[in-house]
Amino acid sequence: MSPSILITGANGGIGNATARYFLEKDPEAFVYLGIRSGKTEAEALVAAYPERAATISLDVASETAWKAALETISxxxxxxxxxxxxxxxxxxxLLANMPTEAWSSVIQSNLTATYLGCQSVLHGMMTQRFGRIINISSLSALLAPLGQTNYAAAKAGVVAMTQSLAKETARMGITANSICPGYIETAAIDEMDAEKKKQQKKAIPMRRFGTPREVAAAVFFLASKDAGYITGSTLKIDGGIL
Known part of the structure; x- marks a missing residue:
């Protein structure tokens, strides 16, 4: 059976670059681009690879949406x-002024969504005795900045959940690993003003931001058969910050 890959957040910089990387590097792969709304970037990629890629509607924080997506794939x-x-x-x-909704929504979209995704695909992977789960965390999970108590907590939870899941699935041929990107050239970087970008680069030993494709390359390796003895690991991609 040819590999079937599901990538959530496929309209974003890292998600879209990862989908493209799989399509370029593995001619047998079929890639599902999970999106909640706004199909521009994902649709452009599907148009380039119409026989090997498809968008799939997916609100990652919804158990019902995950069930529907997996039923469609099945x-x-x-x-x-x-x-x-x-x-x-x-x-x-800042925590003192954080609205409860800001806490809840960030936990839902980052931590709960990852739990739902992992749980949704596990049965199929266990049946095949093979699977690769790569959870995108954040450098904030390891080096928590001020103003991100919600995000840092959610992403640290992703790392810990991945480590526990790796132990649960190790005998089944399923690996689970997490990646912690630092400053990557995505929309979040684009929103910074020139002075802030300059300051942030000074804090990075490599003196540059990473690219989405550099993250995609790491994901691709962890998804490969060659990475079969790597599980429960946390890989940071940050230019040497930590």
Whole structure:
């Protein structure tokens, strides 16, 4: 059976670059681009690879949406062999002034969504005795900044959950690993003013931001058969910050 990959947050910089990387590097792969709304970036990629890629509607914080997505994939006689939990968002506030909704929504979209994604694909992976789960965490999980108590807590939870899951699935041929990107050239970086970008680069030993493709390359390796003895690991991609 050819590999079937599901990547959430596929309209974003890292998600879209990861989908493209799989399509370029593995001619047998079929890639599902999970999106909640706004299909521009994902649709462009599907147009470039119409026989090997498809968008799939997915609100990652909804158990019902996950069930519907997996049912759609199953109806196409495919089983997800690689899951990349990439979707999420941050809403920064100092804890003293953080609205409860900002806490809850960030936990839901980052931590709960990852739990739902992992649980949704596990049965199929266990049946095949093979699977790769790559959860995109954040450098904030390891080096928590001020103003991100919600996001740092959610992403640290992703790391710990991944480590525990790796132990649960190790005998089944399923690996689970997390990646902690630092400053990557995505929309969040684009929103910074020039002075802030300059300051942030000074804090990075490599003196540059990473690219989405550099993250995608790490995801691709962890999803490969060659990475079969790597599980429960946390890989930071940060230019040497930590």
């Amino acid at each position: 109806s196409q006689n495919r089983v997800i062999t690689v899951l990349v939990n990439n979707a999420g968002h941050h809403e920064d506030h």
